[in-house]
Amino acid sequence: MRSRQPKQLLLAFFGEHVVDGATGPIRASALINVLEGAGVAAPATRATLDRLEHSGILARTRSGRETLFSLTEHGTAVLREATYRVRGPRPFDPQGSGWTLVTFSIPEGQRELRHRLRSTLTWEGFAPIRDGLWLAPGEVDLAGSLEPLRQDLPPHAVVAFHARELAGFPIGESVRAAWDIEAIRREHLAFIEVWADPAATAMAPSALTVRTMLVADWLALLRADPRLPAEFMGAEWPATRSAETYRRMHERLAEASAAEFAALVAARPAVSRRSGPAGRPSAPSRTRSAAARPR
Secondary structure (H helix, E strand, C coil), X not given: CCCCCHHHHHHHHHHHHXXXXXXXXXXXXXXXXXXXXXXXXXHHHHHHHHHHHHCCCEEEEEECCEEEEEECHHHHHHHHHHHHHHHCXXXXXXXXXXXXXXXXCCCCCCHHHHHHHHHHHHHCCCEEEECCEEEEECCCCHHHHCHHHCCCXXXXXXXXXXXXXXXXXXXXXXXXXXXXXXXXXXXXXXXXXXXXXXXXXXXXXCHHHHHHHXXXXXXXXXXXXXXXXXXXXXXXXXXXXXXHHHHHHHHHHHHHHHHHHXXXXXXXXXXXXXXXXXXXXXXXXXXXXXCCCCC
């Protein structure tokens, strides 16, 4: 498995434990403890929390000397958009037939927006095939995927089509150029190797940390696998085993990690005032909340 970055772990924590419930803000010290169990030093966690606040995913609040973080509406929309695939029964199946093509134009001065758009497209299974043209298998719900970015995207910045392969123009070569299929296979096998071992439940001091690590690894695998049709994947493709491994370990950790999270929330102090950096009021989120949509 690739190394777990603080951002992946924090998004896994908030997506798994916070996005669905009215838990209120989470103490920074508690987040630091969870990530320290996964091998992330406190300064790295603090720096990542700052970046997530700057990007509009998290909001900072204060209670006495405690710093707390909660999801913004924008952050909630982003994580809910991912929920369907994270928890879905067949997360590696194509979304319908054919192919979705996307091209976009973002001004040079909006590099952060361009990065967010590319990140969203990658999550949805897109890969660039040539000169700004991106390809994904199936019928991607692009309108839903781009909803968290909608207010920031310039008018007509994204153009998308649904297409099918034409006789005499096989798409196999483009697929192999866009995606390293053997590298995707290795990602699956690495995930299985780590999480099929029952001893993985003890790889961190708490079940809450282990569950956060599991979900972070699962998100990384979902991002790596674009859900290509079976005919491109070769024999004995391991996606089904990956999904079974994830669900089995997730269930094994569920009771203990839920109890630890409940204790963490119960210890949360009451919020006395809302503030942003240097005591300034927190900026409002940039997007409306988007409920999880069936696809």
